[in-house]
Amino acid sequence: MTSQAITIRGLTKAFGRNAVLRGVDLDLPAGQVTVLMGANGAGKSTLVKVLCGVHAADAGEIRLDGRAFAPAGPAAALRSGVVTVHQNINDGVVPDLDVASNLLLDSLAEGGGLFLNRRRMRAEAGKIAAAIGLELDMARPVAGLSLADRQLVAIARAMAHRPRLLILDEPTSSLSLTEAQRLFALIDRLRGEGVAILYISHRMSDIRRLADRIVSMRDGQVSGLFETVPLDYSGAVRAMLGHEITEVDIAIPVPGAVMLEARGLRLKPEARAFDLTLRRNEVVAITGLVGSGKSALAAALFGLEAPVAGEMRLDGRDYRPRRPAEAVAEGVFLAAKDRLINAVVPGFDIQQNLTLPFTPRHAGPLGLIRRAAERAAAERAIAAMGVVCQGPRDGILTLSGGNQQKVVVGRWMAEASRLLILDEPFQGVDIQARRDIGRRIRDSAAERATLVLCAEIDEALEVADRILVMSEHTLVGDHRNENIDLARLMTEVSGAADRTKEPA
Amino acid sequence: MKSLSLTELAIRYGFLLLMAGLIVVFSVLRPAFLSPQSGVFILQSVAITGILALGVTATLVVDGFDLSIGAVATSAMMLSAYVMVIWEMGAVPAVLLCLGMGALVGLVNGLLIVKMRVPDLLATLGMMFLLVGLQRIPTQGNSISTGMMLPGGQAAEGSFAPEFLMLGRHRIDFILPDLVPLSVVVLIVIALLTWAFLELTRHGRVMYAIGSNAQAAGLAGINVAGYRILAYVISGVMASIGGILLAARLGRGDVASGNNLLLDSVAAALIGFAVLGAAKPNAFGTAIGALFVGILLQGLTMLNAPYYTQDFIKGAVLVVALVFTFALSGRVGRARR
Numbered sequence A: 001m002t003s004q005a006i007t008i009r010g011l012t013k014a015f016g017r018n019a020v021l022r023g024v025d026l027d028l029p030a031g032q033v034t035v036l037m038g039a040n041g042a043g044k045s046t047l048v049k050v051l052c053g054v055h056a057a058d059a060g061e062i063r064l065d066g067r068a069f070a071p072a073g074p075a076a077a078l079r080s081g082v083v084t085v086h087q088n089i090n091d092g093v094v095p096d097l098d099v100a101s102n103l104l105l106d107s108l109a110e111g112g113g114l115f116l117n118r119r120r121m122r123a124e125a126g127k128i129a130a131a132i133g134l135e136l137d138m139a140r141p142v143a144g145l146s147l148a149d150r151q152l153v154a155i156a157r158a159m160a161h162r163p164r165l166l167i168l169d170e171p172t173s174s175l176s177l178t179e180a181q182r183l184f185a186l187i188d189r190l191r192g193e194g195v196a197i198l199y200i201s202h203r204m205s206d207i208r209r210l211a212d213r214i215v216s217m218r219d220g221q222v223s224g225l226f227e228t229v230p231l232d233y234s235g236a237v238r239a240m241l242g243h244e245i246t247e248v249d250i251a252i253p254v255p256g257a258v259m260l261e262a263r264g265l266r267l268k269p270e271a272r273a274f275d276l277t278l279r280r281n282e283v284v285a286i287t288g289l290v291g292s293g294k295s296a297l298a299a300a301l302f303g304l305e306a307p308v309a310g311e312m313r314l315d316g317r318d319y320r321p322r323r324p325a326e327a328v329a330e331g332v333f334l335a336a337k338d339r340l341i342n343a344v345v346p347g348f349d350i351q352q353n354l355t356l357p358f359t360p361r362h363a364g365p366l367g368l369i370r371r372a373a374e375r376a377a378a379e380r381a382i383a384a385m386g387v388v389c390q391g392p393r394d395g396i397l398t399l400s401g402g403n404q405q406k407v408v409v410g411r412w413m414a415e416a417s418r419l420l421i422l423d424e425p426f427q428g429v430d431i432q433a434r435r436d437i438g439r440r441i442r443d444s445a446a447e448r449a450t451l452v453l454c455a456e457i458d459e460a461l462e463v464a465d466r467i468l469v470m471s472e473h474t475l476v477g478d479h480r481n482e483n484i485d486l487a488r489l490m491t492e493v494s495g496a497a498d499r500t501k502e503p504a
Numbered sequence B: 001m002k003s004l005s006l007t008e009l010a011i012r013y014g015f016l017l018l019m020a021g022l023i024v025v026f027s028v029l030r031p032a033f034l035s036p037q038s039g040v041f042i043l044q045s046v047a048i049t050g051i052l053a054l055g056v057t058a059t060l061v062v063d064g065f066d067l068s069i070g071a072v073a074t075s076a077m078m079l080s081a082y083v084m085v086i087w088e089m090g091a092v093p094a095v096l097l098c099l100g101m102g103a104l105v106g107l108v109n110g111l112l113i114v115k116m117r118v119p120d121l122l123a124t125l126g127m128m129f130l131l132v133g134l135q136r137i138p139t140q141g142n143s144i145s146t147g148m149m150l151p152g153g154q155a156a157e158g159s160f161a162p163e164f165l166m167l168g169r170h171r172i173d174f175i176l177p178d179l180v181p182l183s184v185v186v187l188i189v190i191a192l193l194t195w196a197f198l199e200l201t202r203h204g205r206v207m208y209a210i211g212s213n214a215q216a217a218g219l220a221g222i223n224v225a226g227y228r229i230l231a232y233v234i235s236g237v238m239a240s241i242g243g244i245l246l247a248a249r250l251g252r253g254d255v256a257s258g259n260n261l262l263l264d265s266v267a268a269a270l271i272g273f274a275v276l277g278a279a280k281p282n283a284f285g286t287a288i289g290a291l292f293v294g295i296l297l298q299g300l301t302m303l304n305a306p307y308y309t310q311d312f313i314k315g316a317v318l319v320v321a322l323v324f325t326f327a328l329s330g331r332v333g334r335a336r337r
Helices: A044-051 A074-080 A099-103 A105-110 A118-131 A147-159 A177-192 A204-210 A233-241 A294-301 A324-329 A350-362 A371-385 A401-410 A431-443 A457-463 A486-499 B006-029 B036-061 B069-086 B091-114 B120-134 B162-169 B182-200 B202-212 B214-219 B224-250 B261-277 B283-302 B307-336
Strands: A004-015 A018-029 A033-038 A059-064 A082-085 A165-169 A196-200 A213-218 A221-226 A258-266 A274-279 A282-287 A309-314 A332-335 A419-423 A449-453 A466-471 A474-480 B171-174 B176-181
Touching: A004 A044, A018 A044, A018 A196, A018 A213, A018 A221, A033 A044, A033 A204, A033 A233, A044 A082, A044 A165, A044 A196, A074 A082, A082 A147, A099 A105, A099 A118, A099 A147, A118 A147, A147 A165, A147 A177, A177 A196, A177 A204, A196 A204, A204 A233, A213 A233, A221 A233, A233 A486, A258 A294, A274 A282, A274 A449, A274 A474, A282 A294, A282 A457, A294 A332, A294 A419, A294 A449, A324 A332, A350 A371, A350 A401, A350 B202, A371 A401, A371 A431, A401 A431, A431 A457, A449 A457, A457 A466, A457 A486, A466 A486, A474 A486, B006 B261, B006 B283, B006 B307, B036 B069, B036 B176, B036 B182, B036 B202, B036 B224, B036 B261, B036 B283, B069 B091, B069 B120, B069 B224, B069 B261, B091 B120, B091 B162, B091 B224, B162 B182, B162 B224, B171 B182, B176 B182, B182 B202, B182 B224, B182 B283, B202 B214, B202 B224, B214 B224, B224 B261, B261 B283, B261 B307, B283 B307
Parallel strands: A033 A196, A033 A213, A082 A165, A165 A196, A282 A449, A282 A466, A332 A419, A419 A449
Antiparallel strands: A004 A018, A004 A059, A213 A221, A258 A274, A258 A309, A466 A474, B171 B176
């Protein structure tokens, strides 16, 4: 009989009008690993932030070992026994201090005595490390440790609090295979000690290795709970991605000549090589889970990072860009994902954001910008994308997310391209903006090859002529977007992992 | 045009109104304050710091900082004196060598920051230290002037070329005969050029993009590293121009001069953030910032405020301007989001 460490009932949280958690019910039993799956924006991170005290819930109840749990802040959550190891490992350690100081960081922060007793500190830290079987030189600075060891230090420090719930947010995303194995061994040990573990990941191999139960989240709610052995991994992925498709109305045109041809492309040393052909007047979507290699492909095509191996030809000529400027000069454009990090220039107005990549085309002698030409180009782009704004001189941050996205996508459609890559072009936009952007992508596609990368299958179905599936940094499926076999597509999204052998 | 709230009006025009108010108050108390001579004196007093401030503005635009400008200026002063007094060369080689030195220092700063990944403050701090020391080595710590004793025992024969001294001392007939010093003309020309470069050309636009979101700029195909380096080269060249004017005004290579250049010019650039509610580095604001400090000091001096209160006053103006920029306009900016 397992006891419930945490029970969550009817949890809601909204940011402004944006409801992120819409009534989450979830139990986390002690001594079990619960894997939480969900696409971007499903509400995973918000749920974690409520649990670890960063955000307060709007409504709903959390009980920890039967007592109401509403932490006032991260420190309070920690004291109550909810420990979180964040995705970004360096958030959890102080690189300049030695291992012992890192392990004792929380007690150092709480004070007690003015001077530090090094020997006693090392002995105490040694005990903490031994408790989880961590063998490290206590005097070593953390900066000299591998990522995995840093993470184990962060976990060991967390464990000193005798946690009831340990939350691991994509802990293996920057670890190698052997490093991950050490983490898994530690998780097994903690599970044996009766700690409830909430493990957030997209890596099917991790999930298969660790999960006792899987919870899928979608649109701020739990969309699936899987706890009967054998676990239904494909079902969990389906529950996370959803499959209600709304009025897909794609007329597939006859594709033109080959625009981009990649042969033997290898994105990671251990990944399988693949070929990719993109044609003029064809919109191709690549779907796959987060971390499946979609963005790595975009990086290779846009000259951000050279592929490990493989040849690329663009419009019949060898293509090997070394930096984005070369890709742009060849007519390969990338509208990057995560607009606030990679695309929006917050200090600029709409017009300046729209014309950013192509200032030379609006500049005359001495590089002087021709205001009228720039403004006309901006107004054309605003009209074409349907950006809702008062005028091109409004600040970009006065726009809603959907309209910001139209601007940063629209900047790459203002000039003719050979290959337009759109990485998550529908990220964080409302349904209307999604339709507008999708329509604009299709309407302007005749003279170029278009590649759309999106984790959501719905989005791929709405925009593409052809859908490719990516998994483990290689292509595993190719579908014409016509009477598509969704079950097969879903299996490919999750299923590649089902086929991979588990590392010993 | 949208109607502006009172706070927005205050943020936009507050600083300019304050400056106008100061001019009115000083003119009432001391009518001589309004004379052309007084105006020109103010401009002359801020010419060198103004030029340096415009240079540092370029680095601020790309979200960098150049602490070495003061040291570059004094190095240029010493170099020009050395070239003319000890090597006995003319004005043109002196000016060209100084400009080249400024560009080289800027290039090294830029490479340290972009290629070696040294944080901007630390790289330029190191460069400042290095230059302060370097400029004293050739003369064993002495100032350079005609007739000085050389290590060999003989006196230095060379002298400052008259054309060079004109840069600092010549006055042009404007309204009154012999009114406007050449250094003021240089300041105005450089201010206009900097403004045009930053506001009207695509290069300035791209530099602002880098300062606002370098990652996005890089993904838009912009050569982020190149423009960063360019900003430091601009800053170095401007600082060397300031140093040339300083040498031309003093007529000697004075090891004790130019101590305040760095702080004064950085203050002018930062005060510039508050002008017209820009909340970002901008050439017009920098020029106004330098002018504001000049007006305030000239007015207070005419009211017999002692010289030793000057730094205090400059510091107070800077703090008020920074509050203006970050607290007030930041609040409005957040509300709009």
